[in-house]
Structures are given as C-alpha cells and as structure tokens.
Amino acid sequence: xxxxxxxxxxxxxxxxxxxxxxxxxxxxxxxxxxxxxxxxxxxxxxxxxxxxxxxxxxxxxxxxxxxxxxxxxxxxxxxxxxxxxxxxxxxxxxxxxxxxxxxxxxxxxxxxxxxxxxxxxxxxxxxxxxxxxxxxxxxxxxxxxxxxxxxxxxxxxxxxxxxxxxxxxxxxxxxxxxxxxxxxxxxxxxxxxxxxxxxxxxxxxxxxxxxxxxxxxxxxxxxxxxxxxxxxxxxxxxxxxxxxxxxxxxxxxxxxxxxxxxxxxxxxxxxxxxxxxxxxxxxxxxxxxxxxxxxxxxxxxx
Numbered sequence: 001x002x003x004x005x006x007x008x009x010x011x012x013x014x015x016x017x018x019x020x021x022x023x024x025x026x027x028x029x030x031x032x033x034x035x036x037x038x039x040x041x042x043x044x045x046x047x048x049x050x051x052x053x054x055x056x057x058x059x060x061x062x063x064x065x066x067x068x069x070x071x072x073x074x075x076x077x078x079x080x081x082x083x084x085x086x087x088x089x090x091x092x093x094x095x096x097x098x099x100x101x102x103x104x105x106x107x108x109x110x111x112x113x114x115x116x117x118x119x120x121x122x123x124x125x126x127x128x129x130x131x132x133x134x135x136x137x138x139x140x141x142x143x144x145x146x147x148x149x150x151x152x153x154x155x156x157x158x159x160x161x162x163x164x165x166x167x168x169x170x171x172x173x174x175x176x177x178x179x180x181x182x183x184x185x186x187x188x189x190x191x192x193x194x195x196x197x198x199x200x201x202x203x204x205x206x207x208x209x210x211x212x213x214x215x216x217x218x219x220x221x222x223x224x225x226x227x228x229x230x231x232x233x234x235x236x237x238x239x240x241x242x243x244x245x246x247x248x249x250x251x252x253x254x255x256x257x258x259x260x261x262x263x264x265x266x267x268x269x270x271x272x273x274x275x276x277x278x279x280x281x282x283x284x285x286x287x288x289x290x291x292x293x294x295x296x297x298x299x300x301x302x
Contacts, residue, residue, distance in 0.1 A: 013073030017058035040115030046072030052182035052271035070202035079201035083209035110135040117141040158208035174264035226285030232262035
C-alpha cells in the first residue's frame with residue numbers, strides 16, 4: 001500500500017508495509033499494534049534501495065519507506081529548491097500524516113547519508129516527542145567543512161554539467177561489491193540519473209545544500225533517545241576515520257557504535273550483517289545502548 005503526502009517540495013510517495021499475520025515471529029504484536037519504523041534513503045536513490053532488508057523489517061514492524069522529492073514515486077515541480085533542510089520539513093509532514101492517516105504516534109527512524117541527517121534533525125526538532133529511536137547509517141552532518149569541501153559541494157557535485165560525469169563512478173565506489181540484487185538494481189537506477197534532468201537537478205541541489213550556512217545539527221550530544229550508529233569502514237563519501245569518528249565524539253555517550261566491513265550503504269552490500277545489528281536494537285533499543293556504552297567524549301577541537 002502507498003500513501004501520498006502533499007508538501008511544499010512536491011507530493012511525497014510513502015510505501016506502507018504492515019506485518020503479515022502468518023509471517024510475524026511468535027509473540028509479536030498484531031499488525032495494527034506493531035511498532036513503527038520510518039526509512040529515509042540517501043541522495044541519489046529512492047526507497048527501493050532498502051529492498052534487501054525490507055522483508056525482515058516489515059515482518060516485525062509497521063514500516064514506512066519514503067521517496068524524497070523527485071526520486072522514486074515522489075514529485076518535485078521545482079527540483080532546484082530541494083535542500084537538506086527542506087527534506088527535514090518533508091519528513092515532519094510525513095510524520096504528521098502517519099499520525100493523522102495511520103494512527104502512528106511514535107516511530108523509530110532509520111536514515112542513511114542525508115536521510116541520517118534528517119533523522120537527527122527530527123529527533124532534535126518539533127517532532128522529537130514522536131521519535132523513539134535512531135538508526136544512523138553513515139549519516140551526513142558530521143563533516144568538518146572547509147573552503148575545499150564547500151567548493152566541492154557547490155561547484156562540483158552541485159553543478160549538473162560536472163555532476164553528470166561523476167555521479168555514476170561515485171555510486172560504483174560507494175555501493176561496494178554490487179554482490180546483491182538490491183545493490184545492482186540501485187546502481188542501475190543511478191546509471192540512468194545523468195539522462196534524467198529532473199532527478200539530476202534534485203541531486204545537485206541537495207549537494208549544494210550541504211554547503212549552506214543553515215546546514216548542520218544544533219547539538220547532537222543533547223539527543224535524548226537510543227541511537228545505533230552504523231558506519232562502513234570503506235565509505236568513500238563520508239570516511240569512517242574522519243566523519244565516523246566525529247560522529248562518535250559528537251553523539252551522546254550512550255550511543256551504540258558499530259563499524260561494518262562495507263562502503264556507504266551496508267543494507268545493500270551486506271544485508272544479513274546489517275540486520276544482525278539492527279533487529280536486536282529495534283527489539284529493545286535501550287537495552288542495546290545500555291549494553292554497549294561509548295567511552296566518554298574527548299573535548300572537541302575548534
């Protein structure tokens with residue numbers, strides 16, 4: 001089942017999956033009572049990127065998969081206006097619609113890349129009371145910006161003429177081995193992006209938004225909910241030894257952090273391994289975070 005959520009950036013397609021009665025683990029809640037899970041994908045991409053792990057998640061949870069504006073089944077009448085901060089507003093509207101139309105009052109949020117950034121912003125913003133837990137997968141928002149990184153975001157990946165030549169080889173690097181049907185299908189969709197002017201415009205606008213002064217988290221250490229941080233050790237986009245370490249230092253001390261032998265999308269590259277960490281966390285987020293405390297943060301350099 002799908003629902004469509006009107007927003008200022010376009011009509012947003014949300015795939016809605018309820019657990020099937022015969023597929024639920026013994027003792028699991030009835031479909032209408034199962035916990036809710038919201039999935040937020042990376043740029044570029046769409047909700048189908050999660051297809052390798054979706055059956056296992058939807059067996060246990062009321063699962064809602066968003067397509068960002070201009071991607072998948074979502075529209076973007078003005079693709080140049082799509083920004084990371086705009087995605088936060090889109091996700092807030094989706095949470096409101098889930099409450100109004102599906103009776104979802106609380107939801108765990110799983111986000112990859114810019115989707116991980118949006119997940120954090122939801123947890124520190126006006127919808128924080130609705131967010132019960134975060135699963136952050138190689139999230140954006142922890143890069144230390146310099147003149148070079150801002151130039152790259154604005155003038156390289158943010159310009160269609162240049163991004164058109166780079167988006168496919170970059171995807172080939174961040175998708176890893178392409179060893180699963182889901183990863184190969186994700187790569188096939190990216191290979192079509194340079195020939196789709198609207199999707200390319202959305203892709204570039206989001207990259208430019210990463211260099212905007214408004215882009216950034218208010219205070220990650222103040223997030224007051226269970227967090228699972230997953231990072232691919234071979235991520236070429238947001239490297240674990242730089243961005244991953246900054247995220248560990250910035251997030252609350254109780255964050256459960258796991259380094260995976262993958263690139264930027266572990267759910268695509270190693271879905272079984274990904275689920276071995278995600279499912280126990282979702283089953284009891286506070287128990288997992290209590291069992292795996294993070295060492296005290298060191299003072300952050302200026």
